[in-house]
Amino acid sequence: MTEIVRGAEWVLCRERGPGVPEGIYGAECMSCEARSPLFDDDELPVAVWSLQHTAEFPEHTLFLARTERHWRVVPRPHDPAPAQRPDTGGVLGPAFVGLMCLLTALSGLLPALTN
Numbered sequence: 037m038t039e040i041v042r043g044a045e046w047v048l049c050r051e052r053g054p055g056v057p058e059g060i061y062g063a064e065c066m067s068c069e070a071r072s073p074l075f076d077d078d079e080l081p082v083a084v085w086s087l088q089h090t091a092e093f094p095e096h097t098l099f100l101a102r103t104e105r106h107w108r109v110v111p112r113p114h115d116p117a118p119a120q121r122p123d124t125g126g127v128l129g130p131a132f133v134g135l136m137c138l139l140t141a142l143s144g145l146l147p148a149l150t151n
């Protein structure tokens with residue numbers, strides 16, 4: 037369901053699950069080095085930060101707004117050979133990948149994302 041790219045051995049998908057934000061929002065000023073804090077699932081604080089920055093520095097009116105998401109690569113489940121499973125191979129494959137992604141997210145294996 038969230039599969040993005042499928043290779044020969046690996047599948048890249050959107051990371052979802054408890055504690056995984058749908059998006060991480062941030063902005064940086066194009067006139068100086070200022071950067072907003074990052075906010076999970078809410079771009080309004082970033083907009084407020086940008087307005088406040090322009091209020092403080094009236095010349096700084098252009099910002100680069102970013103939305104970041106977590107991706108995860110998981111081993112591709114081996115599809116049954118088409119000759120052996122002609123009825124289900126094309127249907128169960130993506131569904132199984134989606135389940136794999138969900139299970140991976142729920143398993144708490146997020147050491148790089150919890151800091």
Ligand SMILES: [Zn+2]
Nearest residue numbers: 065068070096
């Ligand atoms: Zn600035």
